[in-house]
Amino acid sequence: MRLSWFNITSLTLGFAFLYLPMIILVIYSFNESRLVTVWTGFSTKWYGELLSNQAFLDAAWVTLKVAVFSSTLATVLGTLAAYALVRGARFPGRTLFSGMIYAPLVMPEVITGLSLLLLFIGIGLDRGVLTIVLAHTTFAMCYVSVVVSSRLVSFDQSLEEAALDLGCSPWDAFRLVTLPIIAPAVISGWLLAFTLSLDDLVIASFTTGPSATTLPIKIFSAVRLGVSPEINALSTLMIAVVTLGVIIASLISKRNFVREQQGVAGRH
Amino acid sequence: MRRVFIIAVPYLWLLALFLIPFAIVLKISLSDVAMARPPYLPQFSWEAGWGAFLSQLDFENFTFLTTDDLYWKAYLSSLQIAATSTLLTLLIGYPIAYAMARAPDEWRATLMMLVILPFWTSFLIRVYSWMGILSQEGYLNQLLLGLGVISEPLIILNTKVAVYIGIVYTYIPFMILPIYAALHRLDSSLIEAAEDLGCSRAKAFWLITVPLSRNGIIAGCFLVFIPTLGEFVIPSLLGGSGTLMIGKVLWEEFFNNRDWPVASAVAVVLVLILIIPIVLFQQNQQKQNEAQS
Amino acid sequence: MPECAFAPWTDPGAEPLIRFRNVTKRFGDFTAVRDLTLDIYEHEFFALLGPSGCGKTTMMRMLAGFETPSSGHIELAGQNIVPVPPNKRAVNMMFQSYALFPHLNVWDNIAFGLKRDGMPKDALRERVAEMLKLTHLERFARRKPHQISGGQRQRVALARSLAKAPKLLLLDEPMGALDKKLRQETQFELMDIQEKTGTTFVIVTHDQEEAMTVASRVAVMDEGELIQVATPSAIYEAPNCVYVADFIGDVNIIEGAAHRAGEDRYTVHWADGQAPLMAASDKAFSPAQNAFLAIRPEKVLVTAERPADAVNAIQGRIHDIAYLGNISTYHVEVAGGRMLKAQTANTRRIENRGFTWENRVWLSWDSTAGVLLER
Numbered sequence: 001m002r003l004s005w006f007n008i009t010s011l012t013l014g015f016a017f018l019y020l021p022m023i024i025l026v027i028y029s030f031n032e033s034r035l036v037t038v039w040t041g042f043s044t045k046w047y048g049e050l051l052s053n054q055a056f057l058d059a060a061w062v063t064l065k066v067a068v069f070s071s072t073l074a075t076v077l078g079t080l081a082a083y084a085l086v087r088g089a090r091f092p093g094r095t096l097f098s099g100m101i102y103a104p105l106v107m108p109e110v111i112t113g114l115s116l117l118l119l120f121i122g123i124g125l126d127r128g129v130l131t132i133v134l135a136h137t138t139f140a141m142c143y144v145s146v147v148v149s150s151r152l153v154s155f156d157q158s159l160e161e162a163a164l165d166l167g168c169s170p171w172d173a174f175r176l177v178t179l180p181i182i183a184p185a186v187i188s189g190w191l192l193a194f195t196l197s198l199d200d201l202v203i204a205s206f207t208t209g210p211s212a213t214t215l216p217i218k219i220f221s222a223v224r225l226g227v228s229p230e231i232n233a234l235s236t237l238m239i240a241v242v243t244l245g246v247i248i249a250s251l252i253s254k255r256n257f258v259r260e261q262q263g264v265a266g267r268h
Numbered sequence: 269m270r271r272v273f274i275i276a277v278p279y280l281w282l283l284a285l286f287l288i289p290f291a292i293v294l295k296i297s298l299s300d301v302a303m304a305r306p307p308y309l310p311q312f313s314w315e316a317g318w319g320a321f322l323s324q325l326d327f328e329n330f331t332f333l334t335t336d337d338l339y340w341k342a343y344l345s346s347l348q349i350a351a352t353s354t355l356l357t358l359l360i361g362y363p364i365a366y367a368m369a370r371a372p373d374e375w376r377a378t379l380m381m382l383v384i385l386p387f388w389t390s391f392l393i394r395v396y397s398w399m400g401i402l403s404q405e406g407y408l409n410q411l412l413l414g415l416g417v418i419s420e421p422l423i424i425l426n427t428k429v430a431v432y433i434g435i436v437y438t439y440i441p442f443m444i445l446p447i448y449a450a451l452h453r454l455d456s457s458l459i460e461a462a463e464d465l466g467c468s469r470a471k472a473f474w475l476i477t478v479p480l481s482r483n484g485i486i487a488g489c490f491l492v493f494i495p496t497l498g499e500f501v502i503p504s505l506l507g508g509s510g511t512l513m514i515g516k517v518l519w520e521e522f523f524n525n526r527d528w529p530v531a532s533a534v535a536v537v538l539v540l541i542l543i544i545p546i547v548l549f550q551q552n553q554q555k556q557n558e559a560q561s
Numbered sequence: 562m563p564e565c566a567f568a569p570w571t572d573p574g575a576e577p578l579i580r581f582r583n584v585t586k587r588f589g590d591f592t593a594v595r596d597l598t599l600d601i602y603e604h605e606f607f608a609l610l611g612p613s614g615c616g617k618t619t620m621m622r623m624l625a626g627f628e629t630p631s632s633g634h635i636e637l638a639g640q641n642i643v644p645v646p647p648n649k650r651a652v653n654m655m656f657q658s659y660a661l662f663p664h665l666n667v668w669d670n671i672a673f674g675l676k677r678d679g680m681p682k683d684a685l686r687e688r689v690a691e692m693l694k695l696t697h698l699e700r701f702a703r704r705k706p707h708q709i710s711g712g713q714r715q716r717v718a719l720a721r722s723l724a725k726a727p728k729l730l731l732l733d734e735p736m737g738a739l740d741k742k743l744r745q746e747t748q749f750e751l752m753d754i755q756e757k758t759g760t761t762f763v764i765v766t767h768d769q770e771e772a773m774t775v776a777s778r779v780a781v782m783d784e785g786e787l788i789q790v791a792t793p794s795a796i797y798e799a800p801n802c803v804y805v806a807d808f809i810g811d812v813n814i815i816e817g818a819a820h821r822a823g824e825d826r827y828t829v830h831w832a833d834g835q836a837p838l839m840a841a842s843d844k845a846f847s848p849a850q851n852a853f854l855a856i857r858p859e860k861v862l863v864t865a866e867r868p869a870d871a872v873n874a875i876q877g878r879i880h881d882i883a884y885l886g887n888i889s890t891y892h893v894e895v896a897g898g899r900m901l902k903a904q905t906a907n908t909r910r911i912e913n914r915g916f917t918w919e920n921r922v923w924l925s926w927d928s929t930a931g932v933l934l935e936r
Contacts, residue, residue, distance in 0.1 A: 024401065084278065100279075111535045118292045158656040165674075231396065242388045
């Protein structure tokens with residue numbers, strides 16, 4: 001199928017719109033001048049300043065810790081929830097349960113953040129890394145559960161029955177058959193939870209205390225006052241990490257695809 | 269035993285960290301501000317019992333929301349901004365989704381990846397990237413002044429226009445993906461059949477393509493509209509002090525004014541407003557699922 | 562009727578391998594299986610045949626342990642297996658979807674059940690090799706399920722469920738996903754394997770031809786009840802009711818009033834002004850009892866003239882001819898607008914055959930050709 005000029009134009013403009021702002025950001029992160037919008041020459045000095053800024057490094061460390069813990073916890077809980085929803089047939093309060101899975105997806109972050117903060121104050125829990133982890137786990141597990149349950153729905157239940165039939169205990173059937181098959185969904189659920197946690201400003205702002213500042217909070221308070229070259233450098237690093245991750249992921253899946261294709265071609 | 273465990277763990281988690289917190293918001297929205305820690309009354313105490321506790325709750329904060337025009341203006345302005353930017357996102361997103369669906373098969377995976385990729389980069393950074401472009405001495409004004417299109421720099425940052433741009437930019441993948449999914453399923457022989465029966469290209473598009481991608485359009489619109497309504501980051505970074513959005517008002521009420529009861533009332537009303545589009549969206553999704561199965 | 566030597570169900574002393582005793586299974590308001598009692602013997606190839614929703618799959622799933630009877634019990638080799646979970650039963654199942662584990666290759670799929678039993682490595686390898694050989698899959702051991710053809714997948718599923726040498730193998734529509742030609746080949750292969758391994762097979766199918774081909778006995782089911790349990794030839798030649806006669810193969814059903822006309826002989830008055838039909842039956846009918854005469858189309862002779870020695874003969878007009886290559890089916894309109902089918906083998910070339918549309922012909926058959934049924 002050949003594309004018409006109209007279609008080519010919309011694709012070009014569309015992707016230019018999506019990517020130009022980030023490309024400009026990356027380019028200007030190498031600008032020497034403190035005045036971000038005036039190009040005076042190539043320099044990597046803002047990267048140097050960034051990496052010597054202990055506050056940013058601390059925030060990055062806190063963010064990473066929170067993301068790893070909350071996404072792992074969210075993956076476990078979200079997978080359990082998906083399993084309960086798809087396989088749990090009937091249990092009391094099922095409607096409430098599925099409502100609680102879907103509601104956080106559409107709930108404005110300001111409300112989720114506010115309500116969790118009020119809870120933490122109410123039970124007298126000191127705000128810090130722990131409270132952010134709890135908050136992030138709660139909304140991320142819902143995303144994980146949606147991702148995993150969409151895979152579970154299309155999962156042929158007779159595979160599990162076959163495993164039982166061949167002598168597996170229910171736990172073995174889950175471990176040896178179900179889990180390997182839904183693994184891609186569980187992994188992408190984890191990745192989604194991880195990025196959501198890395199990215200979150202609003203909920204973290206509500207649920208954190210003075211002891212734990214995450215990177216988005218740090219960035220937000222910096223950019224509120226305007227564009228800053230350090231933030232440009234930091235953004236570039238974050239974009240680079242994501243791009244690298246996506247490229248690696250797509251290379252891996254491509255390699256698997258090619259391998260399978262070869263396997264198919266090898267049959268007769 | 270195992271079954272109970274699987275259901276109970278996530279269930280209790282969500283009860284404790286989603287439903288109960290929300291009940292607390294509801295309760296505080298019915299309380300009064302007080303110079304206390306936490307700064308509201310009544311506090312529940314077992315000695316006084318439920319009766320005394322409930323009798324102190326009232327709708328004062330909700331009445332307050334209607335008397336101070338800041339709040340209803342903020343709600344209206346949020347609705348207006350969300351609706352306008354949803355429409356803009358649709359107008360910009362549809363041609364992209366359409367072109368993607370028409371693209372050669374070997375491009376599709378790459379195009380899909382290019383649309384999804386921004387999802388994985390920080391939302392905050394994506395919004396931030398427009399600050400440098402739209403500011404008075406920003407790249408856009410530099411370009412336009414350099415080209416001689418304008419003689420005075422445009423003021424875009426800290427206006428609604430900047431908010432629209434920010435919303436369209438960050439939420440457009442939500443619009444493109446469902447529309448693309450609908451158009452992708454569309455059998456191209458339907459268009460050929462319409463043309464064979466005497467439709468012009470444009471007419472066939474209007475009579476066949478658009479109605480058959482309707483579910484994608486509706487899903488996309490809700491996916492943009494619902495989250496923008498409570499948006500905080502975009503109005504506070506791009507909208508300036510002149511742009512009223514309810515997420516921002518809530519934030520300021522809470523952090524700057526420390527008026528927890530009013531902030532909670534704002535939240536409760538926002539949820540009530542959101543219920544309508546969410547229910548409509550659910551119905552649309554359900555209809556779509558039924559149609560597919 | 563060729564009766565094979567293997568017929569344990571005729572031996573009153575034989576101990577059945579499986580016993581269903583008054584088994585009922587309800588799903589909410591729906592009764593899938595109703596008070597069903599059935600014995601299945603060792604080395605049998607037993608077919609559960611019926612339309613979808615007749616309860617045959619539910620019976621199979623109760624044998625495998627995926628459903629628990631609402632009442633009654635099921636014995637396997639004399640032991641009640643109702644409380645035994647599926648993973649502890651000496652029963653294996655071949656699933657309709659095959660349920661091959663997509664992340665494991667053919668070899669690992671077959672080895673899966675053996676590994677659960679903790680079989681020593683060498684014995685396991687030997688057993689898998691044996692299974693691969695039995696199902697001619699040696700060359701595909703390292704392939705993933707999606708890299709082999711549908712027929713090969715079916716054989717992997719069979720090998721996997723046979724690997725543990727179960728007392729009983731359940732096959733749920735094993736050939737449902739195969740095309741017709743492959744299905745026929747596979748049927749014979751399946752019988753061959755059953756004979757070689759000596760395993761008791763219970764197969765669920767809605768395909769009557771398949772059931773007739775493979776099974777030593779067939780149970781025809783409808784709405785959760787057993788209608789008839791007998792050998793394929795008995796089911797075909799001596800169905801016990803119209804439902805079975807109609808379900809298995811093609812049949813003409815002529816309704817009429819039966820009158821006794823001698824020992825085990827009845828006349829059937831089927832239309833006014835027509836000679837009654839003569840039918841043999843060992844069942845007792847009261848005078849003028851409503852009865853159904855079932856005659857297979859291939860037992861009906863089509864002739865231009867009335868055969869002189871015919872016991873039963875009806876005149877009619879050819880309404881339609883279905884030419885199927887090896888046979889032709891004539892749809893003949895007889896008295897009262899009733900349509901009867903007659904089948905003839907096409908031993909001669911088409912242009913040499915006598916009849917065409919609108920021809921008047923005689924249909925005739927012997928008194929023992931049909932079966933007289935009460936319902």
